[in-house]
Amino acid sequence: MRYAIVIGLLSALPLISACDKAAPAAGAEQPVPKVTVSAAVSQETIDADEYTGQTEASEVVEVRSRVFGYLKSIDFQDGDYVKEGQTLFTIEPDEYQAIHEQSVSRIELNKASLALAKAKHARNEKLVRTGAVTPEEHEESQTAVVEAEAKITAAQADANRTAIDLKYTVIKAPISGRVDRHFVSKGNLLTGGTGSGTLLTKIVQEQPMHVYFDVDERSLLGYMRQRGESRQTAPGSLRQEGISCYLQLADEEDFPHEGKIDFAASEVNTSTGTARIRAVFPNEDRALASGLFVRVRIPISKPYEALMIPERALATDQNIKFVYVVGADGAAARRTVELGDQRGEMRIITSGLAAGDRVIVKGLQRVKPGQKVEAELAQVDPNATTLRKPVLPAGPLRTRPAGSQQRRMSQER
Numbered sequence: 001m002r003y004a005i006v007i008g009l010l011s012a013l014p015l016i017s018a019c020d021k022a023a024p025a026a027g028a029e030q031p032v033p034k035v036t037v038s039a040a041v042s043q044e045t046i047d048a049d050e051y052t053g054q055t056e057a058s059e060v061v062e063v064r065s066r067v068f069g070y071l072k073s074i075d076f077q078d079g080d081y082v083k084e085g086q087t088l089f090t091i092e093p094d095e096y097q098a099i100h101e102q103s104v105s106r107i108e109l110n111k112a113s114l115a116l117a118k119a120k121h122a123r124n125e126k127l128v129r130t131g132a133v134t135p136e137e138h139e140e141s142q143t144a145v146v147e148a149e150a151k152i153t154a155a156q157a158d159a160n161r162t163a164i165d166l167k168y169t170v171i172k173a174p175i176s177g178r179v180d181r182h183f184v185s186k187g188n189l190l191t192g193g194t195g196s197g198t199l200l201t202k203i204v205q206e207q208p209m210h211v212y213f214d215v216d217e218r219s220l221l222g223y224m225r226q227r228g229e230s231r232q233t234a235p236g237s238l239r240q241e242g243i244s245c246y247l248q249l250a251d252e253e254d255f256p257h258e259g260k261i262d263f264a265a266s267e268v269n270t271s272t273g274t275a276r277i278r279a280v281f282p283n284e285d286r287a288l289a290s291g292l293f294v295r296v297r298i299p300i301s302k303p304y305e306a307l308m309i310p311e312r313a314l315a316t317d318q319n320i321k322f323v324y325v326v327g328a329d330g331a332a333a334r335r336t337v338e339l340g341d342q343r344g345e346m347r348i349i350t351s352g353l354a355a356g357d358r359v360i361v362k363g364l365q366r367v368k369p370g371q372k373v374e375a376e377l378a379q380v381d382p383n384a385t386t387l388r389k390p391v392l393p394a395g396p397l398r399t400r401p402a403g404s405q406q407r408r409m410s411q412e413r
Contacts, residue, residue, distance in 0.1 A: 033371070035363035037326050038378040040309045042355045045343055047301040053213030053247075053279070057290040059175050059205035063088060064197035065190040066168040067096065078181040082173045082203065089182075089200055091190060093169040100166045103159035110155050114148035121145050168192075177205035204290050209283040211247060211259070213296050214274040220264065222300060238264050238277075245279045248295040249287070255297050257281055257288070308346040310378075313359040314339075323353070324360040324367050326375045332360065334369045 069091040076088050121141040128138040173179070180202040184190065190198040215223075223238060239262040246255035259281035268275045279296060281288060288294075313323050314337075321339055324332045335357075340348030353359070360367060361378055 032374050033363060033366040034374045034376065035324075035326070035332075035360045035367060036378050037358040037375045038310050038313065038361045040307055040349065040353050040355055040357045040359060042305050043308050043343075043346075044303045045306045045308075045348070046299045046303050047341065048297045048299045049215070049219055051213040051215060051296045051298075053211045053294050053296045055288050055290055055292045055294060056210045056212055057177070057204035057206055058208050058210050058280075059177065059203075060290075061174050061177075061203045063171060063174070063200045063203060065089075065091065065171070065192050065200060066194070066197055067091060067165050067190075067192040069093075069095070069169065069190055069192075071184055071186050071188050071190055074182050074186055076179055076182075078179070080179050082176065082179045084173055084176045086173045087170055088173055088179070089171040091169040091171070093166060096162065096166040096169055100159065100162035103155065103162045107152060107155040107159055110148060110151040114145065114152060117141065117144040117148045171200065173203060175203055175205055177203045177207075179203050206286055206288065206290065207283050208259075209281045209288040209290070211279045211281060211294060211296060213277055213279075214269075214272070215277055217268050217273050217275065220268070220275045220277075223261075223264070223298075238262065244299065246297045246299075247279075247281060247288075248297070249292065250294075255295070257283075261298070306340065306348045307350075307353060307355060308343060308348055309353065309359050310361050311342065311345055311347045313361045313364075314347065315364055324364060324369075325353070326358045326360060326373060330372050330375065332367045332369065332371050332373050 071089060072092045073090040074088070075090065076082060076086070082088065121138075121144065124133050124138045124141040127133040128135060182201050183199055190200075192198075223243065239260075241261075243261040245259055245261055247257040247259060248255045249257075259279045261277060262280045263278035265276040309323065314321055315323065320336055322334050322336045325335050326332055335352050337352030338350045340350045342348075358375065358377075360373070360375075363373075367373060
């Protein structure tokens, strides 16, 4: 029994000593967390609608053979920019040249026949008065003149047709633009015809470039009202209003290409509730190619001042959005905020903050309300958008579940 008591006392000694050592640590001050803050700024911005569209060349022409024959030469390089009237292909012209010369010679032959008929008719005019020729012979000579004239007209028309066939042996660019590759190699037999001729290549006109996209009927009504406000009489087309729009390619972060809306469909699609709109972009640098999927923005408001903070400063408590603001005393305070649209990496705040408030953008998980923090001001990117230029929306708002928002913030931090 004594041995059991001694053993129990000995086993309790380490626990007592551990408690004595831990007691001072519990009373010690907690370390001040280091956080990064960014000031809420008032910046000029513009509200805009954004759509997905597709580029389409303003003109597209299929170059086909109009006559039969063997392809003699290809007079361009694949992918070249060609001008209207530039020679693209040549078909062997020998047969068509001979046919045309035959048609021209037939005109001369008929002209000689006409001269003979006129001379004979002139003699008969004199002889019919003396009775040397019968009236029937006189009428026949007169008919021979008319017939010779008709043959000349027919020969001239045939010569014009053969001249057109000869002209079509040299195939020229009908428009200016970028030419596709040649689909037929030199030496191949080409079939002719207006609809069934051999397809030789294509030409697309990329200056200007068209972009087609669908807008919902509510947005369409807004554009139409803008159109009507600027006119006291009956409103014209959207082209006359000159509504600006901006385009973004798949590998671009901004919307550097500016264009104008110049067409809206005459009716709304009853199945989808949308209307097709076309925008025109000058494409002077040929940065746009036909068939690309792009993003299009249309400003719908005048520039206005909006309070913005970095998107990463936001935290979520169920459905409530809040931020931590560091006061002059260095304590972090929780502020519930109302959100507006997103502008790149910034978010518009409609209520809950004032310009100049310092919000925590890094280290949120180490902060509690009322806790003192060591704040470091975030570095400002000199290449970022300044306050002088209005900021357009970066895209549609994306809603995330609260859990995914917290996981995203933890990964950033």
